Amino acid sequence: MALNDIKEGEGKSFVGGTHVPHYKSYTDSIAIERMAIPDEVVVHLSQHIGAPCEPLVAVGDTVMLGEKIADADAYITAPLHAPVSGEVTAIEERPNAEGGETMSIVIAAKGEQDAYQPSVERNPDDMSAEELKEAIRDAGLVGMGGAAFPTYVNINTDQPVDTLILNGAECEPFLTCDHRLMLERADELIKGAEILMRCIGAKKTYIAVETNKLDAIGVLDEKLGGRDDMEVVPLAVKYPQGYKSYLIKTITGRDVPRGARSAALGCIVRNVGTTFAAYEAVVYGKPLIERIISVTGPTVPDPGNYVVRVGTKAEHILSECGVDPDELDGAKVIFGGPMTGLAQDNLEVPIVKSTTGVLVLPPEMVREDMVYSDCVRCGLCVQRCPNWLYPNELSILAEHGVYGDLEDWDIWDCIECGVCAYVCPSNRPIVHFIKRAKPIVDEL
């Protein structure tokens, strides 16, 4: 397919899903900027899938930017590094985005706050695959698209992997951080992909991008210059196009049975942000102390894509973008995108390595007045479910507490993307019902 002929909306796709308004124009043409460093950062000791870290510092210690402050002995984990230079003022439970609390290292920023200075300058070509993986492990990389799975564990596979898929679909509305990264950091992204290919032994990389980002597709395609081992794959604009299993099926045609790790399918999917971080980790020894997030919403005075230190609180991020926290009555502040992101009622919550954005939905976009009613079996959720489930049945069984039948309707296959609840004319909180039922079904 000639990439310069492709039009918005065209491209490969999975079966199912739905069109959601993009709302991307608030930020998609704004270049990435650095956000001012906050006075205090809160670094959760558990911000990845796997074992939580143990602190390597104590209250009162002085830490330097990028210094390792926490790690764990477990295999599935990722170390943490100081996002600012300063003093450890507390190690205690602090609020998290899920509404609970997580043990955290609190650091007060002190002294000169410079941008990160490279500790090394390495040429990846001179490094062995093992050295590359070590650099990624040491930098504390995790999946930055939202899953937060430790990257080292993901790429340290002895399965033969032939394909790397870079996930630049960014199918969540409002978010544009991956879009801007592909546009502005294309060279580094491609080098990052080369590094990951060497780590896993892949022969081919596909960069998956939805065709509402034609400029990014154009830039990447031009930079690739027709090389054989990397290719941009334009994807139809449809939610949830960027879900890992669907990308594998759409791009490679391979089935993704439940429980199968993608490496077992000869395929590894990495978010573009993670890939860029891998480049910085390997070449400059830079740990994951900051990331690009979209701060957006129709009423945000100064929306954009900002490089923000891990552990920065929502409060700081919003006020840096001109939002007055006292003017948010009846609004929603969402960590992540509007389809799967979590609404916050406490602006003390800090961002973690996998936070993709901070979104402010004004009261007129918050439909709290709507009640829900019984399922009328319109079939929209069944038609649109990207995992080909029966959300209608799941929601009715979960609503009425018939937990024993939920496994027959494959509740564990639900990826909680939110498509069913989005299209439901009875306004049923289908995903909420399913999420609430999962732990109960697990206990049965």
Added chain:
Amino acid sequence: MADRLIATPPPHLKAGNTVSEAMRDVIIALIPVSLASIYFYHYYAAFLLVLCMGTAAITEIVVRAALKKRHTLGDLSAVLTGLFVALLMSPGSPWWTAVLATILAVGVAKELMGGLGWNLFNPALFGSVATIILAPWFGFLSRDLSGLNVNFGPIDAISQATPRAMLMQGASLPDYGTMLLGFPGGALSETSPLLVIIGGAFLLYRGHINWRIPVAMIGTVAVLSLLAGGDVIYEMLTGGLMLGAFFMATDWVTSPINNKGKWVFGIAIGALVAVFRFGVGATEGVAFSILIMNAFVPLIERLTKHPSFSEPAPKPATEDA
């Protein structure tokens, strides 16, 4: 700090479609044929339409109050059921049969089954067919209530045999064009197949109904009519086939939810219609066929359930297996 941030679960965006919007569109889709019925049957059709819709609303309020539930008139489904019942009535039927059919439809088939979404049978069809079956036992009502009869003057068409009956008896019907455009004799909805089709096209365009059921049902009737030696065009244009195919068999609640199920459902209804028409010689074939297949929907759904995306592919049979 903000006083009141809203923190409800995702997704935080919602498509604009609602149940009441869909019901409103179905009502809109039925306006043309309702007007045609008034054109042919004058005040009597208008009276039946108002009577049934009013009865439906009152039944909904009363039954839900008795069940201690808040009324759901806002979803428009009760009024729509009343409209359907009226359109299924023959203009000559006594007014109390329309009231009885509506009460059975909204009160029994819908509300006593648990309300919108829980009913197994299409409420309007259930009400109408139950009334046809029960009416002989309530003949005394025609006598006792005769004092309440409203005289709307003579309507020639009412005394005329229905097109279905004419077809059965081998009487000659008007030409295809007239039958398509509008010809009185049957139920209110049977006056103009063309206007029903236009309404159905509107619902397809608005995405409220799935094309598979009408295509499967009409296609099956057409093929079987051809095989049975009937006049395919007349079979299409009589007996409320179009209303059944576009408006009744496509009812969300009482039809299968997945595409394969919709095919099975549509084909089975079509086959039953053909059996009723060419085997039994009944005139209410469409209504009976849909109601019968309504009962089979749970079974159809179980048999046509598609596997999850994550279902592992079945293992290929080994040679020694």
